[in-house]
Structures are given as C-alpha cells and as structure tokens.
Amino acid sequence: MTRRSAPALDVSHLAPGAFGHRSLLWWGTMGMILIEGTAFGLMIAAYFYLRLRNDTWPPNVPPPDLKWGTLNLIVLLVSAVPNELAKKAAERIDLGAVRLWLVVCLVFGVGFNVIRAFEFSTLNCLWSTNAYGSVVWMLLGLHTVHIATDVLDTGVLTALIFTGPIEEKRFVDVSENAMYWYFVVLTWIPIYAVIYIAPRLT
Amino acid sequence: MTPSAPSERPPDERQREERPDRVLPPVVDQDAADVERVWTEPRGFFGWFTHVNHKSIGRRYIITAFVFFGLAGILAALMRLQLSRADNSFLGPDLYNQIFTMHGTTMMFLFAVPVMEAIGIYVVPLMVGARNIAFPRLNAFSYWMYLFGGIFLFTMFLLNTGPDVGWFAYVPLAGPQYTPGKRADVWAQLITFTEVAALAVSVEIIVTVFKMRTPGMSLNRVPIFVWAQVVTAFMVIFAMPSIMIASTCLILDRLVGTHFYNQAEGGDPLLWQHLFWFFGHPEVYIIFIPATGMVSTIVTTFSKRHMFGYLAVALSLVTTAFMGFGLWVHHMFATGLPQLGANFFTGASIIIAIPTGIQIFCWIATMWGGRVWVRAPMLWALGFFGVFIIGGLTGVFLAAVPLDWQLHDTFFVVAHFHYVLIGGAVFPLFGAIYYWYPKITGRLMSERLASVHFWLFFIGFNMTFFPMHKLGLDGMPRRVYTYPPETGWSTLNMVASTGALLMFVAVAIFVYNAIASLSAGEEAGDNPWDAGTLEWATSSPPPNCNFLYPPTVAGREPLWDNPPDQPVVVGLRTDVRDVLVTHVLDATPDHRVEFPEPSVWPFLTALATTGLFIGSIFTPWGVVYGAIPLFLTLAGWFWPKRLGETGTQTWPIVARTLPKAGEAPGEAA
Numbered sequence: 003m004t005r006r007s008a009p010a011l012d013v014s015h016l017a018p019g020a021f022g023h024r025s026l027l028w029w030g031t032m033g034m035i036l037i038e039g040t041a042f043g044l045m046i047a048a049y050f051y052l053r054l055r056n057d058t059w060p061p062n063v064p065p066p067d068l069k070w071g072t073l074n075l076i077v078l079l080v081s082a083v084p085n086e087l088a089k090k091a092a093e094r095i096d097l098g099a100v101r102l103w104l105v106v107c108l109v110f111g112v113g114f115n116v117i118r119a120f121e122f123s124t125l126n127c128l129w130s131t132n133a134y135g136s137v138v139w140m141l142l143g144l145h146t147v148h149i150a151t152d153v154l155d156t157g158v159l160t161a162l163i164f165t166g167p168i169e170e171k172r173f174v175d176v177s178e179n180a181m182y183w184y185f186v187v188l189t190w191i192p193i194y195a196v197i198y199i200a201p202r203l204t
Numbered sequence: 205m206t207p208s209a210p211s212e213r214p215p216d217e218r219q220r221e222e223r224p225d226r227v228l229p230p231v232v233d234q235d236a237a238d239v240e241r242v243w244t245e246p247r248g249f250f251g252w253f254t255h256v257n258h259k260s261i262g263r264r265y266i267i268t269a270f271v272f273f274g275l276a277g278i279l280a281a282l283m284r285l286q287l288s289r290a291d292n293s294f295l296g297p298d299l300y301n302q303i304f305t306m307h308g309t310t311m312m313f314l315f316a317v318p319v320m321e322a323i324g325i326y327v328v329p330l331m332v333g334a335r336n337i338a339f340p341r342l343n344a345f346s347y348w349m350y351l352f353g354g355i356f357l358f359t360m361f362l363l364n365t366g367p368d369v370g371w372f373a374y375v376p377l378a379g380p381q382y383t384p385g386k387r388a389d390v391w392a393q394l395i396t397f398t399e400v401a402a403l404a405v406s407v408e409i410i411v412t413v414f415k416m417r418t419p420g421m422s423l424n425r426v427p428i429f430v431w432a433q434v435v436t437a438f439m440v441i442f443a444m445p446s447i448m449i450a451s452t453c454l455i456l457d458r459l460v461g462t463h464f465y466n467q468a469e470g471g472d473p474l475l476w477q478h479l480f481w482f483f484g485h486p487e488v489y490i491i492f493i494p495a496t497g498m499v500s501t502i503v504t505t506f507s508k509r510h511m512f513g514y515l516a517v518a519l520s521l522v523t524t525a526f527m528g529f530g531l532w533v534h535h536m537f538a539t540g541l542p543q544l545g546a547n548f549f550t551g552a553s554i555i556i557a558i559p560t561g562i563q564i565f566c567w568i569a570t571m572w573g574g575r576v577w578v579r580a581p582m583l584w585a586l587g588f589f590g591v592f593i594i595g596g597l598t599g600v601f602l603a604a605v606p607l608d609w610q611l612h613d614t615f616f617v618v619a620h621f622h623y624v625l626i627g628g629a630v631f632p633l634f635g636a637i638y639y640w641y642p643k644i645t646g647r648l649m650s651e652r653l654a655s656v657h658f659w660l661f662f663i664g665f666n667m668t669f670f671p672m673h674k675l676g677l678d679g680m681p682r683r684v685y686t687y688p689p690e691t692g693w694s695t696l697n698m699v700a701s702t703g704a705l706l707m708f709v710a711v712a713i714f715v716y717n718a719i720a721s722l723s724a725g726e727e728a729g730d731n732p733w734d735a736g737t738l739e740w741a742t743s744s745p746p747p748n749c750n751f752l753y754p755p756t757v758a759g760r761e762p763l764w765d766n767p768p769d770q771p772v773v774v775g776l777r778t779d780v781r782d783v784l785v786t787h788v789l790d791a792t793p794d795h796r797v798e799f800p801e802p803s804v805w806p807f808l809t810a811l812a813t814t815g816l817f818i819g820s821i822f823t824p825w826g827v828v829y830g831a832i833p834l835f836l837t838l839a840g841w842f843w844p845k846r847l848g849e850t851g852t853q854t855w856p857i858v859a860r861t862l863p864k865a866g867e868a869p870g871e872a873a
Contacts, residue, residue, distance in 0.1 A: 014775030
C-alpha cells in the first residue's frame with residue numbers, strides 16, 4: 003500500500019461538498035423519486051386496468067367532489083414558490099432566508115395535509131365499497147403518505163436549522179429536500195387527473 | 205464513450221493519462237495510521253450493531269444469504285424425500301404446501317436476490333476504487349431489514365403459520381376467502397421487508413458507481429461486473445415497486461376489506477398476476493444479470509485476457525434489462541389472454557435469447573484467444589455454460605404458447621427454472637465465492653475440496669432436475685404432495701431424490717471448506733489469481749479504508765493496463781471519513797464529501813420498521829402506532845451526532861467553501 007514513489011493526484015483543494023446533481027444526495031434523492039414514481043405509475047395503471055374490467059365507472063357511486071382536491075392542487079402548486087425560495091436561499095448559504103422559507107413551506111405542508119383529510123371525506127365512497135373505491139383510496143393514500151412524510155422530514159430539517167450549530171453542508175440537505183418536495187407536488191397533477199377527472203370522462 | 209481496446213496494444217503505445225508529476229509526501233506511515241483509525245468500526249458486542257462499512261455489512265449479507273440458502277435447501281430435501289416414492293406419507297398436504305412455499309419464497313427473496321446484492325455491496329466499491337459504498341447507514345439499515353424479515357418468516361413457519369400459497373401467492377387462493385388466518389399475510393409482509401432492503405441497496409450501488417468511481421475510470425472502463433450490478437440495480441428500481449403495490453393491495457384485501465382482486469366487487473384476480481409477473485419476470489434477470497457479471501469477471505481473469513467484445517457485452521446487459529420488462533405475460537399464457545397479446549410475448553420471449561447469446565459467444569471468444577487456467581472459480585463458470593444453455597433452450601420451448609399450454613404447471617417447468625436459476629445463478633455464485641473468498645478472508649479455499657464440491661453438485665444437480673423434464677412431459681403436476689404408483693413416475697422421482705442427496709452432500713463439503721479454510725487455507729496475498737481489477741490492488745482482506753491512496757486507472761483492467769507510474773489519489777483528509785466524488789461520465793475529480801460515522805440508528809430504525817410491519821398484520825392501527833417510533837428513530841438517525849466537530853465549517857460561515865450551483869466543477873470558492 004505504501005507506494006512512496008508513485009506520482010500523486012492531489013485532491014486536497016477540492017470543495018468539501020457541492021449542490022445539485024454533483025452531490026451524492028441529489029442522486030440518492032433521484033433514486034427514491036424513480037422508485038416512488040414507478041409505484042405511482044403502476045398504481046395508475048392498475049386504476050385503468052380495473053376501469054377496463056367494469057362496465058360503468060365509477061360503478062354505482064358519484065365521482066369525487068371537485069372542491070377540496072382542486073383546492074389542494076392549487077395549494078400544492080403554490081407551495082413550489084416558497085420551496086424554490088428555500089432552495090435558492092440554501093444555495094446562497096443565506097441562513098436567515100432558509101429559516102424563513104422553510105417555515106413557510108412547513109405551513110403549506112400542514113395546510114395541504116389538513117385539506118387532504120377533507121378530500122378523503124368527499125370521495126363519495128369507501129375503500130370497501132367496491133374495487134373502484136379501493137383503488138381511489140389507495141391512490142390518494144399513497145400520495146398522502148408522501149406529503150405526510152415530506153412534511154415530517156421538512157419539520158426535522160427546520161428544527162435542525164433553528165437549533166444549530168449549523169454546518170455548511172446542511173444547506174445541501176435543504177436544497178435536496180426541495181427536490182423531493184417538487185416530486186411530491188408534481189406527482190399530484192397526474193394523480194389529481196386520475197382521481198377527479200377520469201371518472202367524469204365517459 | 206467509444207471504447208478503445210488498450211489491451212491489444214503493447215504497453216508503450218497505450219494512451220497515457222495526463223497526470224501531475226508531484227511525488228507523495230513522506231508522511232505515508234502517519235497517513236496510514238490516521239486513516240485506518242478514522243475508518244475503523246467499533247469493536248465489541250454493542251459496536252457490532254453500529255457498523256456501516258460496506259465490507260462488514262457485505263460479509264454479514266453474504267453469510268446470512270447462505271444461511272437462508274441452507275434452510276431453503278433443507279426444505280427442498282424434505283420435499284424430495286416426500287416425493288421419492290409413490291403414496292408417501294412422510295409429509296402431509298398442509299405441511300407440504302407450507303414447505304414448497306417457504307422453499308420458493310426463501311430462495312427467491314431471501315437468497316437469490318440478496319446474495320447477488322451482497323456480493324455487489326462487498327465488491328463494487330473496491331472495484332471502482334471507493335472507500336465505502338454510498339449512503340453507508342442506509343446500507344446497514346437494508347441489512348437489518350433483510351435479516352429481520354427472514355427471522356420473521358421462519359419464526360412464523362415454526363409456529364405453523366408459514367405461508368402455504370406458493371411463492372407467487374396467486375389470488376383468489378391467497379385472498380381472504382380461501383386462505384383465512386395469517387399465513388398469506390406473513391408472505392405479503394415478508395415481501396415488504398425484502399423489497400425495502402433490495403431497493404435501498406440498488407440506490408447505493410447506482411450512486412456509488414455513478415459518482416464515486418476513481419479518477420480515470422470513465423464509463424468505458426467500468427468492469428463488466430460493475431455494469432451488471434448497475435443494470436440490476438435499475439431493474440430492481442423499476443420492478444420491485446410492482447410487487448410492493450401488489451402485496452400491499454393483497455394485504456389490504458385481506459385485512460381491511462378492499463376489493464382489488466375480488467371479482468364480485470369489480471376487482472380482478474388477473475390484476476394480481478399482471479402486477480406479480482411485471483415484477484416476477486424481471487426478477488429472473490435481477491438474479492441472472494449479476495451472475496453473468498461474475499462469469500465475465502472469472503472468464504477474463506482465468507483466460508488472462510481482456511474481455512472480448514466489452515461494448516457488446518455491456519450493451520447486452522442493458523438490452524436484456526429493457527427486454528426483461530416486456531416478457532411478463534408469458535407466465536400467463538394459460539389464463540386465456542387474447543391470441544395477439546400472447547403472440548407478442550412469445551416473440552419477445554424468444555428475442556431475449558439474442559443478447560444472452562451474444563454474451564455466451566463473447567465468453568467463448570475470450571477463452572478461445574486466451575490461455576485458460578482452470579481453478580475452482582473457472583470450473584464453476586464452465587459448468588455454468590453447460591447447465592445454463594440447457595435451461596435457456598427449454599425456456600425457448602416454453603415461450604411457444606402451444607407447448608406452454610401442454611407443459612404449464614408440470615414438472616417440466618420446475619426442471620426449466622431450476623436449470624436457469626441454479627445453472628444461471630448458483631453455479632456462477634459458487635464460482636464467485638471461490639474467486640473472492642481470498643480477497644475477503646486473506647486465504648484460499650481448498651482446490652481439492654472445491655473439485656469434489658463441483659463434481660458432486662454437477663452430477664447431483666443433473667440427476668435431480670433432468671428427469672423432471674421427462675416427468676413433466678409425462679404429465680406430473682407441480683405442487684402436489686404425492687402421486688399414485690400406477691402413474692409410473694416412481695423410478696424417475698427416486699433418481700431425482702438421490703440427486704438431491706448428492707447436492708446436499710456437495711453443499712455440506714462447500715460449507716466445511718469455507719469454514720476450515722478460514723484458518724487452514726493457504727495465504728492468498730493481494731492478488732492470487734493475477735487478476736486485473738482494482739479489488740486486487742489492495743491487501744487481502746482489505747484495510748478498513750480499502751485504499752490508503754485510492755488508485756487511478758488507465759484501462760479496463762487497471763492492474764494489467766496501468767503504467768508503473770500511474771498516479772494515486774492523495775490529499776483526502778485523514779481526520780474524517782473523507783471520500784472523493786467524481787463526475788458521472790469521465791470520472792474526473794469533482795469534490796470531496798465526508799462520510800458518516802458508525803451509528804446504531806439504522807439498527808433502531810429497522811427495529812421500529814419491523815414493529816410497524818408485523819403489527820400491521822394484526823391490526824390496521826399497527827401502521828399508526830408503529831409510525832411513532834419509526835419517526836423518532838428516523839429523526840435520531842438524521843440528527844447530527846457531533847455537531848460541528850468535523851466536516852464542513854460551522855456557522856457563522858466566514859468564507860464559503862461550497863461551490864455555487866452551476867459553478868465550474870472542482871473549484872472551491
């Protein structure tokens with residue numbers, strides 16, 4: 003191992019971390035996104051498979067009310083703004099702005115989880131009503147697990163960023179947290195379309 | 205990206221890497237001491253639960269997988285004992301159902317997939333010149349989930365609650381109506397355990413290979429085994445969510461009254477088969493592709509020659525992975541699908557033989573032009589060729605709908621997939637164990653015992669499974685616990701059972717060899733096979749940091765291709781677990797990153813997750829209550845242990861060290 007005479011490639015001047023796709027964390031987050039995106043995709047495929055197997059869709063129940071789901075679509079899309087501001091602040095290493103925008107993100111997160119409870123109550127069916135009810139609850143449930151864990155995750159990060167002491171690399175965590183948030187927001191668009199629009203198209 | 209063939213040219217004509225001409229500072233011994241101290245894992249009983257080193261976790265993974273291999277093998281032996289003669293009453297139908305389900309489930313979910321990933325966990329970071337696997341704590345978590353899942357399954361089996369619905373758990377049999385009780389729930393939750401473990405490892409492998417390759421290892425120099433591991437990792441990522449969705453829907457049908465698979469309420473049992481086989485067919489390649497990577501490695505080393513057709517082989521792996529997702533319906537030909545659909549999947553199933561064929565011809569060409577040295581690993585690679593080709597051929601038969609209809613659910617299918625899985629995966633795996641054992645332990649395994657192991661296993665394997673082709677053609681169905689004497693199947697079944705006994709003895713010899721060689725084996729040295737990849741550039745067993753100064757590479761087989769003055773990487777910190785991160789395509793240095801210290805939190809998090817998974821079988825509230833300890837342990841995991849003592853600078857940050865997003869690579873501000 004001790005090769006004293008070997009020429010050396012010195013890496014000591016390299017930065018102790020990086021943002022975006024240069025960081026390991028970004029790739030890890032993308033891996034998670036691929037896995038969960040595949041799960042969402044398969045669940046949507048299962049929805050349409052079951053729809054093919056039923057003569058009427060939704061079978062014997064009215065489609066879900068549009069109100070809460072649409073409101074949540076708007077809230078989720080708007081939450082991309084504080085999310086982006088938190089990401090930009092992290093990349094500037096601006097502690098004050100990171101704290102501010104993380105808290106705003108958290109407020110949004112709690113908000114869309116509360117609205118989600120109303121969404122469940124206006125699906126107009128139960129998971130045990132029929133296969134349609136099962137797949138709609140599953141889709142909404144799967145997405146709810148994601149927004150709930152993302153809010154808990156952001157909560158821990160926010161607590162960390164307030165209590166400190168804060169390391170510089172913590173800002174990479176904030177930046178990557180924003181990527182995952184985007185994933186959760188963006189997946190809601192197709193899932194919203196499947197749950198709320200698809201039953202209205204004949 | 206266009207790969208040149210540096211091997212075929214004499215060394216002086218090789219394209220030299222541009223390299224700095226500085227010489228190592230005279231602090232090597234001090235560095236060695238510091239780096240080893242930083243990378244050493246805690247000792248003692250409690251320390252054992254905190255390990256995050258890929259070699260430590262990899263060893264545990266390999267040993268655990270072989271324990272499950274042994275257990276599933278014993279179950280197989282019991283089945284062969286039962287089937288050895290007609291009208292046997294050694295096992296009753298209920299226990300037989302549990303045993304064949306446990307055998308299949310254990311072999312697929314607790315042995316075949318994990319053992320391939322286990323070898324990847326140990327070998328891949330070494331092969332790419334990294335100091336640890338990416339996300340080492342996730343790696344530890346993955347191991348604990350895998351272990352707890354396996355313990356859970358076997359505990360339930362001993363409590364007479366082992367799953368009894370086949371390793372594929374078809375509904376409606378596995379549904380609430382036909383399998384009341386907890387047996388099918390145990391199966392469904394075991395799936396969740398193993399999938400969490402496998403998915404975690406896949407992400408680690410991909411990130412390690414994409415971002416942590418040592419400088420010089422551009423994509424066209426990545427060893428074929430590493431390619432195979434990456435391709436497999438991507439397959440896991442796209443296939444495993446399907447079985448998680450499927451088994452979650454199954455357990456919901458069983459526990460809270462959903463109707464995904466309930467025909468009466470608009471569900472469809474075939475949805476299960478689609479979701480299951482969308483995972484299940486890629487699963488075969490998830491097991492087979494790493495095995496082909498092992499064969500490529502062994503053939504290269506023991507032919508003393510660069511892989512023939514490197515690009516073709518790498519592309520074959522990728523092609524196989526893509527096509528592997530387009531075959532699943534060939535498991536469902538007997539379900540009455542439309543003819544057109546069946547035709548498509550027949551075509552796809554036959555076409556996938558092409559990339560595999562390309563690999564086989566490249567191996568033959570590699571051996572043809574090389575000097576083949578037959579030691580234990582190569583013996584298994586050669587055995588693989590014979591056995592796997594038979595399994596591949598019967599696979600082409602079964603891809604044809606009329607033949608499939610005739611042979612579906614007969615022992616012909618059992619013969620086919622054991623030729624593919626044992627021939628295609630276990631043979632290369634044994635080769636890989638003989639090949640990397642000296643790296644892992646520092647000692648060689650006995651060649652004499654290895655030959656006995658090989659020949660007993662080879663003969664026993666063919667005795668067991670070849671007669672099953674005939675039994676299947678004669679109409680003997682799978683998954684029945686006995687058969688009447690007038691069928692005339694007794695003789696061939698007796699032959700098969702005798703073969704199973706030989707395999708059992710062979711594996712016992714292998715286990716003895718592996719244990720005895722730990723102390724009695726010949727000292728291996730750094731590179732006993734004179735191989736070309738980087739895991740052989742360090743001591744055997746490797747030091748905790750893998751490489752004091754990570755080597756850089758100038759070819760596909762660095763130990764053969766590197767010029768003597770090839771530079772090594774210096775300047776990584778010696779006071780923290782500092783790791784070099786490089787660029788995806790050309791592996792040029794980008795930045796450094798500090799890796800986590802040992803931690804008990806992955807273990808605690810896995811315990812909490814286990815509580816949630818098992819609790820949810822008994823009450824849906826298990827998910828709610830189980831989420832609380834899970835959240836607390838996860839928070840504990842992410843909370844920094846020693847704030848500000850190491851790593852990047854703490855607040856207030858005077859001079860920023862992290863480059864701005866989009867800034868030129870490798871430059872600190």
